[in-house]
Amino acid sequence: MFWPKRIASIAIGIGACFLIQAVAGKMFDFYGLRLVALAGLYVTLAVSLNLINGITGQFSIGHAAFYQIGAYFTGYLSIHYFAAGAGKVGGPVVWLIAMMIVGALGATIAGFVVGLPSLRLRGDYLAIVTLGFGEILRIIVQNQEALGGAYAMKDIPTIQSLWLVWALAFLCIAVCRNLLKTARGLTFVAVREDEVASAAMGVDVTKVKITAFMVGSAFAGAAGALLAHYEGLITPQTFAMDVSFIILTMVVLGGTGSITGSVVAAIFLSYLPEYLRNLKAPDGGTLYVTGATCLQWMLTIFAAVVLIRWISRSLQFPLVQRLGLYAAAVVGALVIGKLLGFGVNLISGLAAIQIDAGQLRMAIFAVALISVMLIRPQGIFAHHELSLTWLRGLVSRKRPAEVSA
């Protein structure tokens, strides 16, 4: 009974990937398709970092380094051997799959090397080492003429396979979920929760940490291979520090340790900046906002955050009532913002400042992140996974005190 079910679920998964490819192909132009591909890559990156960071608790902020290793390693191989090799293995897609495996292996070795200091370092110190590793790697690549140097590694044969991108994302999600469902996965969480107690219970903490680093980097490496062949051109800047931070932000925003959270946050955060980049005025021209409007909205958001934080801290109601209160708080904040808006408009000069809305996108991005972290510091999904049990529990939530009484 096991294998038929398993084969069916794999078939459904691959079918879903082809469906994404078909639907996206109908709906979007080249630019839109690229966003769907990038979203898939970011899902893989966030979920794999979540294994290291969220599930095993090893604070790594150099995930882009493994992404980079996969991209440059396979990019280099493809430039030199694609013409001779692709035909022999049976077409470009098979070649790409082979490159994903090679990229994963390369990144796994790097993951092992970076995992080693994690045995001695904790928290912030490990974060500094992983960050340093990422930067060192980027600077080395930047200075290698053979890898394209600071300019770019170009002329990588482009093999754009959207379904493969999402197949990797699904595989990554499945692997992490599988691990968490087995007894072995519990030891990963145990290491995050208390290293000393884990060791005293016989858990090989060393092995767990290294395994997490190796599995997590393998997926980042495979994602790198896909990126290199999707774009055909990669630069060291593609893997700069801010990429590592965006991946980390996805993990934290979604809820550290929650696979569902990483997926949702990855899709949301890879889409939001692009949406904001393309804001247009109704007539199709550049959208301008005045300084006064900006200030008014900042005050509105501030009011909303303060109100929601106050409600979630001091009032305890069942979920439905609480959601109602939150909605009321947002309406209240809008009203307050509108009222303050009249005052703001009186400040001379503010209304005359014209700002291109597209330029504000990173600021809006930052405000959105800060607001979410203030309202829900444990992340959108906290440590929960999307499941029927959790949803049922949400509706009839019991307080911890009731459980233990």
Added chain:
Amino acid sequence: MSLLQVQQLTIRFGGLTAVSQVTFDIAPGQLFGLIGPNGAGKTTCFNMITGVYKPTSGSIRFDGKAITGTPCNRIAGLGIARTFQNIRLFPALSVLENVVVGGFLRHKTTLTSSLAYLPSAIRETDAMKADAMKLLEVLDLQDVAHVRSADLPYGKQRRLEIARAMATQPKLLLLDEPAAGMNPNEKVDLMNAVKRLRDEHGKTVLVIEHDMRFVMNLCEQIFVLDHGEEIAQGPPEQIRNDPKVIAAYLGTPV
């Protein structure tokens, strides 16, 4: 032959000698008490026996093997399990899952089968959960099996620590102040539970405890530590009347 043999055990942290020249033997099936005033070095002894600290000098032999300086998890694998003075559960895991982690030592399936969720991994996980459930029944925790361990009341957290340690199937169980913060009734229950662990499950128990009545009633052999040094060793009656022990606990008459 003794199960645990501690000889001339000494540890120094910088200039401070926390434990000095401690020597004792625990026979299989013994209920052994380790007592002493606060800061005497009792927990430090535990940490050396379980491999958290490496002793400066001296030796520890367990079951005929030298284990001085062996890593923590290997010592657990040899058959020494412990609880912690300041409870150290895995808060985010459920009660059942905490015990499953304790049983992971005997886990056989490979990483690949876990990652692929193959039938072998599923079967083994199910079997481990069933074993853990049986242990929870022994310690009367089966009703809270699926509660997050952080949400348990204090007394149950203490019992869960014992259940988790038992899951490693140890020969020697080290309990660090198991009765701390318990009321007299809970203490009696705990004492009976510990006695059952020895009588019915064949465990040897080394216990640190401040509650004199608890130790005197439970233990067959007691070791008294003060300022890191031995001041007395013997059966409870002898310890109770030892002038040095009385002085260490109550001070000397002026």
